Amino acid sequence: MIDRELTFRRWLAEHRGILVKVSRAYATAPGDEDDLMQEILLALWRSLPSFRGDSKVSTWIYRVALNVALSRRRADRHRRDEVPLERTAEPASDGEAAAHGRLQWTAVLAALRRLAPVDRALIVLALDGATQQDIADVFGLSANAAGVKLHRARRRLAEILEA
Amino acid sequence: MDFDRLRDIWSQQPDPSPARTDDEWIRLILTRDRSLRRRIRTRDGIELGTAWLMAAGFAWMAAGARVRWPWLAAAGIMLALGAVFVRERLRHRPPTGRVADVGGSLAQALAEVEHQVRLLTSVLTWYLLPLGVVIVLIDVGAILDRGARMDPGVWARDWPWLLLPFALVIPIIAGVFWVVWWANQRAVRRDLLPHRAELMRVMHQLAVDEEEEGRR
Numbered sequence: 001m002i003d004r005e006l007t008f009r010r011w012l013a014e015h016r017g018i019l020v021k022v023s024r025a026y027a028t029a030p031g032d033e034d035d036l037m038q039e040i041l042l043a044l045w046r047s048l049p050s051f052r053g054d055s056k057v058s059t060w061i062y063r064v065a066l067n068v069a070l071s072r073r074r075a076d077r078h079r080r081d082e083v084p085l086e087r088t089a090e091p092a093s094d095g096e097a098a099a100h101g102r103l104q105w106t107a108v109l110a111a112l113r114r115l116a117p118v119d120r121a122l123i124v125l126a127l128d129g130a131t132q133q134d135i136a137d138v139f140g141l142s143a144n145a146a147g148v149k150l151h152r153a154r155r156r157l158a159e160i161l162e163a
Numbered sequence: 164m165d166f167d168r169l170r171d172i173w174s175q176q177p178d179p180s181p182a183r184t185d186d187e188w189i190r191l192i193l194t195r196d197r198s199l200r201r202r203i204r205t206r207d208g209i210e211l212g213t214a215w216l217m218a219a220g221f222a223w224m225a226a227g228a229r230v231r232w233p234w235l236a237a238a239g240i241m242l243a244l245g246a247v248f249v250r251e252r253l254r255h256r257p258p259t260g261r262v263a264d265v266g267g268s269l270a271q272a273l274a275e276v277e278h279q280v281r282l283l284t285s286v287l288t289w290y291l292l293p294l295g296v297v298i299v300l301i302d303v304g305a306i307l308d309r310g311a312r313m314d315p316g317v318w319a320r321d322w323p324w325l326l327l328p329f330a331l332v333i334p335i336i337a338g339v340f341w342v343v344w345w346a347n348q349r350a351v352r353r354d355l356l357p358h359r360a361e362l363m364r365v366m367h368q369l370a371v372d373e374e375e376e377g378r379r
Contacts (some may be wrong), residue, residue: 005189005193008189008192009185009189012185012188012189013185016185017176020176021173021176024176037188038191038192038195041188041192042192042195042196042199045192045193045196046196063264063265063268066265067263067265067268067269070265070268070269070365071268071269071271071272071362071365073354073357073358073361101172101175102177104172105172105173105175105176105177108169108172108173116365116368117365117368118265118365118368118369119368121265126166126170127169127170127173127174128173128174129170137264138264138265139264139265139266139369140263140264140265140266140267141266154166157169158164161164
């Protein structure tokens with residue numbers, strides 16, 4: 001139990017960014033981000049005893065997080081993917097450049113949220129530097145199939161960003 | 164905007180710890196995990212305990228009754244209902260072992276939702292109907308027992324009045340059961356079917372691209 005808790009603590013410290021990004025990408029309403037993060041962390045805690053080290057920790061965490069995000073019931077179907085930009089932007093307090101960076105990040109997040117759930121997962125993985133093989137492992141696909149899917153998802157994202 | 168630029172922007176995620184510290188998250192998750200497990204154990208215990216306690220109660224009633232068969236039949240149905248609860252819990256324990264990939268996890272989630280849909284749409288046959296039969300049996304048992312203990316002359320004269328309270332129970336129970344059935348069907352329509360549709364949409368998205376990939 002203590003080992004499990006220590007590992008969980010280490011994973012949370014080292015990979016919190018993954019959990020937050022997935023929660024932000026799949027939140028369906030402003031308060032939903034926290035709920036989704038809780039669900040993902042709970043699933044991660046429960047999955048921990050079955051982790052045998054035969055995949056990268058980050059791949060495992062992505063798999064658990066995306067499994068939760070893609071298979072959960074949306075709390076409110078009608079408000080899905082309608083989190084307004086201004087709600088996700090942090091208040092500007094540290095200069096114009098930082099504020100501009102946050103705005104750009106929020107714009108990318110908004111574009112991501114307009115993608116279909118599977119495309120969104122592919123792009124989140126790719127943006128975080130996951131290889132084609134990592135993506136294939138998370139989805140249970142061949143590396144080729146993962147590559148084709150990623151290519152299409154990138155095209156759809158580009159269309160959204162250009163619109 | 165090229166993808167490398169997007170990657171740069173994405174890597175500059177604003178404050179990744181907006182809500183809680185690591186310690187707060189860990190405390191929250193461990194507490195929630197314990198509380199969920201306790202709630203499931205309590206719910207299972209109450210369901211099973213109630214069914215089997217009622218079976219024992221009916222068996223005890225049978226021992227003191229002049230006409231025993233309705234009570235014994237009711238006890239048998241409650242035992243069977245308890246066995247159904249146990250079977251259901253054993254068959255649908257949360258999966259342990261290796262975490263499935265996204266495709267496998269979606270298939271598991273879909274199977275679970277479809278199972279829930281089947282359970283709730285058939286709640287009348289596997290839950291309400293047996294309980295209804297039990298209530299009718301108790302009613303019949305009580306009537307027969309009362310009749311057996313009464314003077315035959317009084318029974319022959321007053322039986323419509325003596326039966327009235329027992330007869331009134333049936334429509335009340337039927338009303339309660341209808342509300343339970345309606346709530347279950349509403350949950351299917353409002354939650355489970357839309358969730359199933361969402362899961363199927365996501366799975367379809369995965370499958371369509373794979374079919375296209377297969378044709379290439």
